[in-house]
Amino acid sequence: MIGNVSFPVEPWYLRECGLDPQLLARSESLFALSNGHVGLRANLDEGEPHALPGTYLNSVHELRPLPYAEAGYGYPESGQTVINVTNGKLIRLLVDDEPFDVRYGDLRSHERVLDFRAGVLRRTAEWVSPAGQAIRVSAVRLVSFVQRAMAAICYEVEPLDAPARLVVQSELVANEQMPPQSVDPRAAAVLEAPLQGEWNGSHGAYAELVHRTRHSGIRVATAMDHVIDPLPGLGVTAESDEDSCRITVTAVLDAGSTLRMVKFIAYGWSEQRSLPALRDQAAAALTAARQTGWEGLLAEQQAYLDDFWARADVEVDGDAEVQQAVRFALFHVLQAGARAERRSIPAKGLTGPGYDGHAFWDTEGYVLPVLTYTAPHAAADALRWRQTTLPMARERARTLGFSGAAFPWRTIHGEECSGYWPAGTAAFHINADIADAVVRYVRVTGDDDFERDVGLELLVDTARLWRSLGHHDLDGDFNIDGVTGPDEYSAVADNNVYTNLMAQQNLVEAANAVRRHPDKARELGVDAEETASWRDAAEDMYIPFDEKLGVHPQSEGFTRHQVWDFEHTRPDQYPMLLHFPYFDLYRKQVVKQADLVLAMQRRGEAFTEEQKARNFAYYEAMTVRDSSLSACCQAVMAAEVGHLGLAHDYLREAALTDLRDLQNRAVDGLHIASLAGSWIALVEGFGGLRDIGGTLSFTPRVPEGISRLAFVLSRQGRRLRVEVTDSTASYVLLRGDPTVIVHHGEQVRVSVEQPVCCAVPPPPSWPPPSQPHGRQPVRFRINQ
């Protein structure tokens, strides 16, 4: 049993049949539960074996010094690292004095199921102890979307063949021993015992621990309570010390009878609230959950997800793996963002400590586009979080010598935590990505209050940054020099096309928003001279073009650089950042991830059809996809320029990044942005969704391997269902006023009463592009 594992393809579940200790870390990430507020890695209930124990509370972090071999002005001195907080999911089991441990005895069966519609993780195991006692363990675990502080586990044990003495120890453990640190620079710094005990107590089946982080001063309260089905001779005892609490349940059961215990776990944390206040907060959450009861929590969870899937589901016929993957992806994207609520959405959500638990541009660039159409409240909250960090971003801009706000490249709390400025501070595009997310959210929801109270300030401060970052040259062109674009294998270059186009949009949209909210804008000190200077800068924005090659250089001078010698780069030399110096990567034509291609996706109206096709082919030949942020963008643009099979391959790469662990990095958390990318590849790629200006536009076209694609979008009170086959696209307005959409350039009116069905024209025909030697995506074979 052990060592043998399979993941059958099913549309609404991720199922693990069997258990492989080598794959534990990945499964801990894949099956993680979260609501964006509390996150539990899928560690086994009994704690061991484990790869990486993990319980995360959004924004709970510790500080650590950022060292530099040679310091420089403006380098951040303090880093922030997500910490593994008190583990509340531990339930140890003794069977006749033998600990239930899958590494010993005989594991007859083991199955875990992540149910995307129910929002629970189910586990069943049949195990025979070394002494020959057979039992069945069933556990259902959830992190509530509705009661955000709560996790709960329904734990059942049944002796199968003979009476058994069972001892169940339900625990809270702080400062768990962690496995040794990875040497990969992208992994997290491990902090030893970050929690200092402040309180512990227990009574009945209730226990609580309060700790505080040493340097960041965040107080964390964890409490648990239990409901145990009555059984003859049941014993319950409770105990606690500084770093652990234990509720012990004992019973002797006949074969076929079941010990059933529901464990409720509540978390509360704050930088400010007192110890009694936090104890009360956790206790209150527990009380409410007990009142709701296990069945009640399940029902709330189901209802929450029914609503989500009605707004968000994507149906894919013909590629069952992608069907499963996109639902898995949407489920995890929702888990990352649903209840983040003015805290960040980290690159790995709350599924693991990768990237130190930091949020990057991934959130605004990849996750929010999906949430905006499917769970807009979560997108709004993520942007409200950015607004709360404006004081820090403004101070950072002052430190660097600029106006407005300079948002951090990576952070948990709001301060810049990047210790390598060429791929951190210099990547100013994050500010335009935030502005872009604001503009998209307002456009899609029509939420005017949000624009006035949240969006305007973000737009104004980012516009001010761009105005002070760029300059008009003697020809009048507006240049933004020395910045780093999305591609991290180039850095500190002039006039990055992505950055300039996104900054241009930022400047214009800020000026437009000021016009819509003149009073609020005055409060922010904006006058007509300032908005005019933004419009001038946008108008004069310089976009380099290589006339000789007929393509846009990613940044100025890029296309004159030497092309990387892909022929002599071995497969084991990827990802390249671990095998070549930045010095050499930066100076050659080699692209880690979509940059100019992303510019064409986001600002398509700035390129001609021919430019798109030529640019796509040019960059395709040098993009190595060492980042999980690339494949989905390549899928979208491949689809747009007519390379539908290639787009399908990239869709699959994005969708299967974590399920197949293509980046070999799922161990310390899922790539939430890449997961979001599977929706992007389907909806923006094969759906051809573009939302520029006032009208939704589609250029739907499915590849040979997908016979039908259907998705739902919400926009300005309407809900639209789009369904695409190889020959037709139908648009069904599920709710809301009639509207006009654009299908392959033609305006089409659609109302609840009148769905429309349009023919899909054949794709444009450009020569097939090639990829760097050895970096072709895996080809999808029909009926594979």
Added chain:
Amino acid sequence: MIGNVSFPVEPWYLRECGLDPQLLARSESLFALSNGHVGLRANLDEGEPHALPGTYLNSVHELRPLPYAEAGYGYPESGQTVINVTNGKLIRLLVDDEPFDVRYGDLRSHERVLDFRAGVLRRTAEWVSPAGQAIRVSAVRLVSFVQRAMAAICYEVEPLDAPARLVVQSELVANEQMPPQSVDPRAAAVLEAPLQGEWNGSHGAYAELVHRTRHSGIRVATAMDHVIDPLPGLGVTAESDEDSCRITVTAVLDAGSTLRMVKFIAYGWSEQRSLPALRDQAAAALTAARQTGWEGLLAEQQAYLDDFWARADVEVDGDAEVQQAVRFALFHVLQAGARAERRSIPAKGLTGPGYDGHAFWDTEGYVLPVLTYTAPHAAADALRWRQTTLPMARERARTLGFSGAAFPWRTIHGEECSGYWPAGTAAFHINADIADAVVRYVRVTGDDDFERDVGLELLVDTARLWRSLGHHDLDGDFNIDGVTGPDEYSAVADNNVYTNLMAQQNLVEAANAVRRHPDKARELGVDAEETASWRDAAEDMYIPFDEKLGVHPQSEGFTRHQVWDFEHTRPDQYPMLLHFPYFDLYRKQVVKQADLVLAMQRRGEAFTEEQKARNFAYYEAMTVRDSSLSACCQAVMAAEVGHLGLAHDYLREAALTDLRDLQNRAVDGLHIASLAGSWIALVEGFGGLRDIGGTLSFTPRVPEGISRLAFVLSRQGRRLRVEVTDSTASYVLLRGDPTVIVHHGEQVRVSVEQPVCCAVPPPPSWPPPSQPHGRQPVRFRINQ
């Protein structure tokens, strides 16, 4: 007395009258003694008060980890830091049980004189103890140029008014307590107690200590012996422990009689030699020195310096400060290089721990041009040191993915120690600077053996580096992308003109040297294909030019960048690197130090006269001289394009950098390259020396404030004296065969029998250039 200090201007001495505790650190650097092998800061004999105790042995360093907030491939993991070794210069004095300490009692007079011709530091002090006992202390200190392991001190005490009991404690002290570390990133890392005791012993007036560094494993032996003039009742005792040795001399002296002690100090160190071998080595050096005797050491020192000044002296009439400064400078340049002997010449020589004791391109770029004409054996040895580090440089090139050798940006032992690659590894020009020093040395000395055995290998390996670093583009141009030139306020740019021109020369000269030494070249694996590819690359080398502005951009795109807002940069915001982020400095037109201007100095034949004048004016307006490596280059090019007054100002800035502490950085050591720069400014600037091709060429012209300039040069067995006034230049061949030189473009034959005198034409007339707001050099006023 205390707190009141003056430095009178004298042609052959640096004299300090009085003593200011606030200026101790600077004086410790200015009056430091060294022979390039052993260096002693001018700490007071009695040890305290001190600013920075310092005794340095060339290449004796300790390792320390180089930390990175975000690590990257190819980042050096281990740094090297010069350490303060066993202090042998300590002589404490008790006068009637009262320690001689200038902070107590009454210091009637205190004078220190650094004698550039005698090569000694003389100190005299008259002091009245708090108990009223008046004494005179005289000490003469030297570090021998002839016996390289040796320092010696002749120490005399005389009671002035009444008999006194004197106790003299002559000591060796290891692991001295050091003052707290500076936060300036350019300062050294302080290592606590870097020496581990291996041996100590004493007998008679002899004592010795042997230690070893913890991580670098360098064994250091220090021994002292004493000759004490006989006196009635003289007592001598010796003692030692792990970190100190003490020889105590006691006597009761009448007023007017003198206690005279000569202390000999010997150092020996090795990574390989055993403890007994090193003890013997130090003891042998001591024995030889005792045999020579104090007077003998003085005589050797004088003879060594007589020879040096005959080859190197520069006479300046009209500006007495510059006269003093250039001799001070030449003395310290000699001290830094004379006996370095296949070890490095650090940026601060052996005068302090600044820059961690590292050697940079300063050595080949600034120091060796002076030594090559004045003390060529020292230049040869410095290049032989580079040759010994070739295995490390080749390994570094392999790590980075290139052919040939990549010499370290900063090092003591040979490994790259730069922890910030954009201003370290990326500054590949150091390889061309080394090649340039080889070519100059061979041209000036005609040393064919050196070229074959040392130079060829350095030229070949650096040429190979350039060939692999650059690439031919589609137009056939050879580009060197993504490198950092001399100006550290720009980084990682394409086609830096200085780098490309120096690489071009490197490639051509390597090919030429291969032709002269075909057998040796074959041993190095060079064939005709390879040298042809070097010549092709040199031929096709791309040199950007801004046609609109009519100037060379320092690097591609530079002249399109925004010009720094100098108007709003406050005086307290210099040096800018401590007040602005690299991000912003790199992307704007602001120049820390001569870069394109240095290219015009080194490769003048690659520019037209008009380009030189226009380029000089263009860069003058944005060069802030936050580096001490800039003023001398600006002096040379200002003189060439006819701005003689400005050149004089820059000459003074270079010459007085440390004497006046213009960079506020003399505390942790002298700027050896800037000191060398005072010779460069005079000889290459007002002498107009250029040594390109086969013939020495001069364009002499003195500014109004200098009535006469005379200097001596040695070249290919000849010694030439050049004397310039406002109207004439005379060329006197002091020894060697007749030769042809060029005076202002005209060939002139000069022989020992026939000196020539030529008229000096008026300078070219270009509009006066301007400097950044507030960064004008201090103007020299005639008869100031």
